[in-house]
Amino acid sequence: MANIPYKIYLTEKELPQYWYNLKAVMKELPDPMLNPATLKPCTKEELKQVFCSELVEQEFNAKDKYIEIPEGIRDFYRMIRPSPLIRAYYLERMLNTPAEIYYKFEGTNTSGSHKLNSAAAQVFYAKEEGITTLTTETGAGQWGTALSMACAFYNIDLTVYMVKVSAEQKPYRKAVIETYGGKVIPSPSDTTEIGRKILAENPGTGGSLGCAISEALETAAKTENCRYVLGSVLDHVLLHQSIIGEETRIACEKYDIKPDIIIGSVGGGSNFGGLIAPFMGDKIAGKNNIHFIGVEPASCPSLTRGRYAYDFGDTGKTTPLIKMYTLGSGFMPSPNHAGGLRYHGMSPIVSKLYHDGYFEARSVEQTRVFEAAVAFARCEGILPAPESSHALCVAIDEAIKCRERGEKKTIIFGLSGTGYFDISAYMSYNNGSMSDYVPTDEDLEKGFATIPRI
Amino acid sequence: MANIPYKIYLTEKELPQYWYNLKAVMKELPDPMLNPATLKPCTKEELKQVFCSELVEQEFNAKDKYIEIPEGIRDFYRMIRPSPLIRAYYLERMLNTPAEIYYKFEGTNTSGSHKLNSAAAQVFYAKEEGITTLTTETGAGQWGTALSMACAFYNIDLTVYMVKVSAEQKPYRKAVIETYGGKVIPSPSDTTEIGRKILAENPGTGGSLGCAISEALETAAKTENCRYVLGSVLDHVLLHQSIIGEETRIACEKYDIKPDIIIGSVGGGSNFGGLIAPFMGDKIAGKNNIHFIGVEPASCPSLTRGRYAYDFGDTGKTTPLIKMYTLGSGFMPSPNHAGGLRYHGMSPIVSKLYHDGYFEARSVEQTRVFEAAVAFARCEGILPAPESSHALCVAIDEAIKCRERGEKKTIIFGLSGTGYFDISAYMSYNNGSMSDYVPTDEDLEKGFATIPRI
Numbered sequence: 001m002a003n004i005p006y007k008i009y010l011t012e013k014e015l016p017q018y019w020y021n022l023k024a025v026m027k028e029l030p031d032p033m034l035n036p037a038t039l040k041p042c043t044k045e046e047l048k049q050v051f052c053s054e055l056v057e058q059e060f061n062a063k064d065k066y067i068e069i070p071e072g073i074r075d076f077y078r079m080i081r082p083s084p085l086i087r088a089y090y091l092e093r094m095l096n097t098p099a100e101i102y103y104k105f106e107g108t109n110t111s112g113s114h115k116l117n118s119a120a121a122q123v124f125y126a127k128e129e130g131i132t133t134l135t136t137e138t139g140a141g142q143w144g145t146a147l148s149m150a151c152a153f154y155n156i157d158l159t160v161y162m163v164k165v166s167a168e169q170k171p172y173r174k175a176v177i178e179t180y181g182g183k184v185i186p187s188p189s190d191t192t193e194i195g196r197k198i199l200a201e202n203p204g205t206g207g208s209l210g211c212a213i214s215e216a217l218e219t220a221a222k223t224e225n226c227r228y229v230l231g232s233v234l235d236h237v238l239l240h241q242s243i244i245g246e247e248t249r250i251a252c253e254k255y256d257i258k259p260d261i262i263i264g265s266v267g268g269g270s271n272f273g274g275l276i277a278p279f280m281g282d283k284i285a286g287k288n289n290i291h292f293i294g295v296e297p298a299s300c301p302s303l304t305r306g307r308y309a310y311d312f313g314d315t316g317k318t319t320p321l322i323k324m325y326t327l328g329s330g331f332m333p334s335p336n337h338a339g340g341l342r343y344h345g346m347s348p349i350v351s352k353l354y355h356d357g358y359f360e361a362r363s364v365e366q367t368r369v370f371e372a373a374v375a376f377a378r379c380e381g382i383l384p385a386p387e388s389s390h391a392l393c394v395a396i397d398e399a400i401k402c403r404e405r406g407e408k409k410t411i412i413f414g415l416s417g418t419g420y421f422d423i424s425a426y427m428s429y430n431n432g433s434m435s436d437y438v439p440t441d442e443d444l445e446k447g448f449a450t451i452p453r454i
Numbered sequence: 455m456a457n458i459p460y461k462i463y464l465t466e467k468e469l470p471q472y473w474y475n476l477k478a479v480m481k482e483l484p485d486p487m488l489n490p491a492t493l494k495p496c497t498k499e500e501l502k503q504v505f506c507s508e509l510v511e512q513e514f515n516a517k518d519k520y521i522e523i524p525e526g527i528r529d530f531y532r533m534i535r536p537s538p539l540i541r542a543y544y545l546e547r548m549l550n551t552p553a554e555i556y557y558k559f560e561g562t563n564t565s566g567s568h569k570l571n572s573a574a575a576q577v578f579y580a581k582e583e584g585i586t587t588l589t590t591e592t593g594a595g596q597w598g599t600a601l602s603m604a605c606a607f608y609n610i611d612l613t614v615y616m617v618k619v620s621a622e623q624k625p626y627r628k629a630v631i632e633t634y635g636g637k638v639i640p641s642p643s644d645t646t647e648i649g650r651k652i653l654a655e656n657p658g659t660g661g662s663l664g665c666a667i668s669e670a671l672e673t674a675a676k677t678e679n680c681r682y683v684l685g686s687v688l689d690h691v692l693l694h695q696s697i698i699g700e701e702t703r704i705a706c707e708k709y710d711i712k713p714d715i716i717i718g719s720v721g722g723g724s725n726f727g728g729l730i731a732p733f734m735g736d737k738i739a740g741k742n743n744i745h746f747i748g749v750e751p752a753s754c755p756s757l758t759r760g761r762y763a764y765d766f767g768d769t770g771k772t773t774p775l776i777k778m779y780t781l782g783s784g785f786m787p788s789p790n791h792a793g794g795l796r797y798h799g800m801s802p803i804v805s806k807l808y809h810d811g812y813f814e815a816r817s818v819e820q821t822r823v824f825e826a827a828v829a830f831a832r833c834e835g836i837l838p839a840p841e842s843s844h845a846l847c848v849a850i851d852e853a854i855k856c857r858e859r860g861e862k863k864t865i866i867f868g869l870s871g872t873g874y875f876d877i878s879a880y881m882s883y884n885n886g887s888m889s890d891y892v893p894t895d896e897d898l899e900k901g902f903a904t905i906p907r908i
Contacts, residue, residue: 006532009463078460079544079835090533108562110837110872152832172626172877176837179828179880374633378606381533383564383630418564420874423626426633 006089008251010082015074016250018066020242022273022349023235025281028356029062030235030348031323034310039454042320050220050228054125058236065281067239069121072128076120076153080109081243085251085412090379092399099402101395102257103415104248104275105382110176113385113417114271115146115231118240122229123150133157133226135219137187137212139342140387141166141173142417143231148182161187161215165206173421187212194218194316209343210329214316232268233313233322233347241274248412249278259290261398263413265390266294266303266361269347275414280358292359293398294350295390297369298438300333302326302346303354303361305444311451313345321452324351330450334437341387344447362394365436369393370429373419385417386425460543462705464536469528470704472520474696476727476803477689479735482810483516484689484802485777488764493908496774504674504682508579512690519735521693523575526582530574530607534563535697539705539866544833546853553856555849556711557869558702558729559836564630567839567871568725569600569685572694576683577604587611587680589673591641591666593620593796594841595627596871597685602636615641615669619660627875641666648672648770663797664783668770686722687767687776687801695728702866703732713744715852717867719844720748720757720815723801729868734812746813747852748804749844751823752892754787756780756800757808757815759898765905767799775906778805784904788891795841798901816848819890823847824883827873839871840879 023029032041047056058067069077088101106114126134134156138144144160151158160177164186167174174184187207188195192215198205213230220228230237252259262279264272272294282288296303302325311326313319325346333342346354354361366386373389375396376382384392395413402409419426428434439447477483486495501510512521523531542555560568580588588610592598598614605612614631618640621628628638641661642649646669652659667684674682684691706713716733718726726748736742750757756779765780767773779800787796800808808815820840827843829850830836838846849867856863873880882888893901 005466007466012459012461110831110835110874112874149832149835153835171881175877175881175884178884179837180832377564378603378634381564381603381607383633420564420566423629427625427629430629430632 004087004255007084007086008255009084010247010250012078014250015077015082016069016243016246018068019239020246020277020281021061021065021067021239022277022281023062024065025284026352027284028352030352033320033322036321050217052122052125052129052131052227054129055122055236058239059234070124073121073124076124076150077243080116082247083108085248088380091376094375094379095396095399095403097399097403098406098408099399100408100410101399102412104244104412105415106244107382107385107415107418111142111146111149112420113142113146114241114244114274115143116149117243118231118237118270119146119150121240123147123154123156126227127154127156131156131225131227133159133223134229135159135161135216135226136229136231137161137209137216139163139166139209141170141421144177144182145173147229148177148180151182152180158182159219160184161189161212163187163207163209163212169424170421187215189215191215192218208315208332210315213314214318217314217318232270232343233345235349237270238273238347238349241270242277244274244414245277245279248275258410259412260409261291261293261411263293263295263391263395263411265341265387265414265416266296266346266350267341267387268343269350271414271416273347273350280353283358293394294354294359294361295394296361296363297341297390298363298365298436300327300342301363302344304363307448307451308351308355309451310454311345321454322348324348325354326451327444328447328450331447341390364390364393365438367434367436370434372396374429382415383419384415385419386422388414388416458541458709461538461540462709463538464701464704466532468704469531469536470523470697470700472522473693474700474731474735475515475519475521475693476731476735477516478519479738480806481738482806484806487774487776490775504671506576506579506583506585506681508583509576509690512693513688524578527575527578530578530604531697534570536701537562539702542834545830548829548833549850549853549857551853551857552860552862553853554862554864555853556866558698558866559869560698561836561839561869561872565596565600565603566874567596567600568695568698568728569597570603571697572685572691572724573600573604575694577601577608577610580681581608581610585610585679585681587613587677588683589613589615589670589680590683590685591615591663591670593617593663595620595624595875598631598636599627601683601685602631602634605636606634612636613673614638615643615666617641617661617663617666623878624875641669643669646672662769662786664769667768668772671768671772686724686797687799689803691724692727692801692803695724696731698728698868699731699733702729712864713866714863715745715747715865717747717749717845717849717865719795719841719868719870720750720800720804721795721841722797723804725868725870727801727804734807737812747848748808748813748815749848750815750817751795751844752817752819752890754781754796755817756798758817761902761905762805762809763905764908765799775908776802778802779808780905781898782901782904785901795844818844818847819892821888821890824888826850828883836869837873838869839873840876842868842870
């Protein structure tokens with residue numbers, strides 16, 4: 001037990017110099033994005049109207065397994081990384097399990113989550129390309145916070161469309177974004193056509209992520225020298241997040257840790273996809289037999305109950321069509337659900353890997369998730385994000401199985417962030433007002449009905 | 455520049471095995487605490503009615519320069535420590551200063567501050583001595599949060615009297631304490647005699663730290679197997695906080711960093727006293743000539759405008775008399791002041807060192823503090839606690855002096871915590887509603903009038 005430190009910190013020299021591009025090693029690629037008007041694959045040129053050029057190049061890159069991280073991004077990464085791989089000695093002790101448990105902790109930066117890894121990269125490229133303003137959306141607020149930090153660092157203007165109900169429930173998130181100089185607009189708003197339309201049709205609506213995406217896209221298109229950036233789902237976001245997996249791999253090799261199980265929470269898929277990237281690459285190459293588990297909320301079960309189909313990424317149906325596991329862009333997650341992971345769709349890479357049987361997906365209900373989160377907080381001293389606690393919950397399940405079966409497995413899970421700005425969710429758990437919600441088959445059918453037939 | 459990493463993490467083997475006891479090396483000791491009834495020095499036996507035995511032994515220990523940290527506390531410290539000593543490369547770049555700036559960052563744990571160092575120690579000793587319940591007070595909430603984390607870890611019940619205005623302004627702080635199982639009672643409350651008395655005399659009062667201390671003391675005295683614990687001021691708290699200074703010293707020696715200036719924020723003095731401990735010991739021994747600066751808010755200027763006198767530690771005048779710099783136990787800091795550092799008194803050790811000329815004290819106004827905090831957040835990626843930003847503000851002042859004079863000094867400051875739970879203060883800074891408040895001489899005279907004449 002004494003050989004492995006409580007916290008494995010890589011040195012700055014060990015900070016990865018390359019992102020790991022899963023698409024370069026996948027046996028079959030995800031289906032291409034389609035232009036909804038023509039149903040033909042989107043061209044780079046079309047996407048470059050919306051996204052920065054280099055990001056579009058990365059989006060299409062299925063050739064290079066390793067993509068070099070520019071020094072200007074490594075300059076930022078040295079501020080927030082390497083993040084620790086922590087041996088969960090206290091959790092193991094509490095569970096009395098023979099399993100060895102590790103977690104890669106992405107919550108040590110002020111934004112409180114892994115989102116900053118891609119935010120830094122995207123803002124750096126925007127700056128390089130002479131972009132002066134970025135727009136985005138944020139739901140739970142982690143992406144908006146991360147992006148505002150990156151924009152403050154690289155000196156770029158930022159407008160964040162924040163799901164209205166989040167902006168109201170999380171004034172502190174909004175304040176942090178503003179402290180970093182970002183402009184926050186609760187969505188739907190009257191600053192866009194789509195926002196005015198949604199407001200007219202649904203007066204008093206609390207908004208949704210899909211709606212905020214539509215507004216951010218519209219504003220980006222109408223503003224000079226402006227691009228839209230997205231915090232999850234897309235292939236280039238997963239690429240940037242592969243730094244999580246690369247650091248984990250290097251730490252494992254350094255201490256001869258051989259994971260049997262790797263667990264991550266899945267919302268849009270960037271955290272999970274980033275964590276597993278190099279390990280999954282090796283699995284595809286037949287070099288390991290790791291059991292990967294993606295964990296999603298039972299209230300928004302894209303993988304476990306969704307359909308693998310072409311769908312829009314936003315409610316306004318303005319994005320390209322993406323082949324992914326989806327609940328339908330019209331699916332409305334219960335407001336009862338506390339954390340993030342409320343997105344109707346899923347990363348095309350993660351979707352394809354799941355479709356091809358490379359990992360297991362599980363869904364868990366939120367009171368179980370918070371039970372695990374509080375137990376973890378009390379023994380490991382870290383208050384986890386509700387999102388991250390989905391992975392944590394299943395890690396505990398697996399560790400208990402190890403105890404029952406007398407198996408000494410090595411489990412790694414991604415602790416993608418802290419819950420410091422999600423305290424209201426903990427409050428509702430503490431006072432017993434939190435309840436579980438699982439959509440009925442009828443609920444799901446309503447969402448599925450919004451998936452385009454192509 | 456490349457030789458010193460951005461973040462210096464000591465290994466777990468380098469985690470200090472000893473606390474550094476400044477009193478063992480001071481040329482003159484602070485005057486003893488007095489029993490207010492007899493005006494005779496308090497005996498250990500008297501203090502053991504209120505505090506755990508081992509803590510009282512430490513409070514009286516002026517003999518042992520090094521006091522061993524028990525394995526049961528080191529077990530906890532390995533969860534949260536060593537904390538990083540960070541080279542402020544980005545801040546240096548922004549300031550364009552030849553100075554080398556470092557900060558010891560105590561905000562990486564969930565409680566968000568250095569307070570956890572002493573909380574863990576105090577709860578461990580309570581557990582060892584068979585105590586089953588602890589009481590305390592909290593103002594800004596950092597101490598209450600830290601203590602609830604330690605109590606959850608060592609499995610001890612906790613009641614926190616939280617200054618009512620803080621409990622209302624910071625529901626999230628309260629929720630975190632509750633998540634860790636602590637019971638929060640807004641003070642003044644009807645659960646104590648002193649609370650009922652204060653409520654009767656001041657209906658609608660928002661409470662004060664001194665009042666909350668009185669309530670926690672009364673409850674500890676009346677509850678079986680219960681002791682009171684305090685998060686600052688006392689000598690044993692400074693002893694535990696010396697782990698900050700010891701780690702800083704070890705990191706400096708490892709990388710041959712020779713500080714010219716060491717800066718810390720001072721409220722009750724535990725953060726500053728802990729950070730400077732081994733360096734100040736060497737200065738007393740003539741082994742260095744470091745310039746130490748303690749920074750306090752202009753709104754609560756205990757050192758820079760207070761009196762060095764015997765005074766009570768609480769508003770209810772129930773504590774022993776302590777020789778310290780004080781504004782008078784009846785001094786009421788302006789509610790306008792955003793952060794912590796609102797205590798009327800000061801650590802006796804820090805007070806004595808100041809009285810004997812071993813360090814400089816400065817006061818700064820809060821809008822300047824927040825200006826520094828926001829600049830720091832944007833370039834170093836960490837949102838600092840308002841308290842910690844006092845030290846940060848003066849570190850920036852000193853670094854700018856270095857630029858103006860072309861001096862390459864080495865500056866270390868203590869970044870004692872994060873501002874994640876103090877966002878409302880940032881909100882008031884962001885929206886321009888924050889103002890400065892400096893007590894007039896008349897205001898101070900009112901406070902001084904409450905200092906007992908002995």
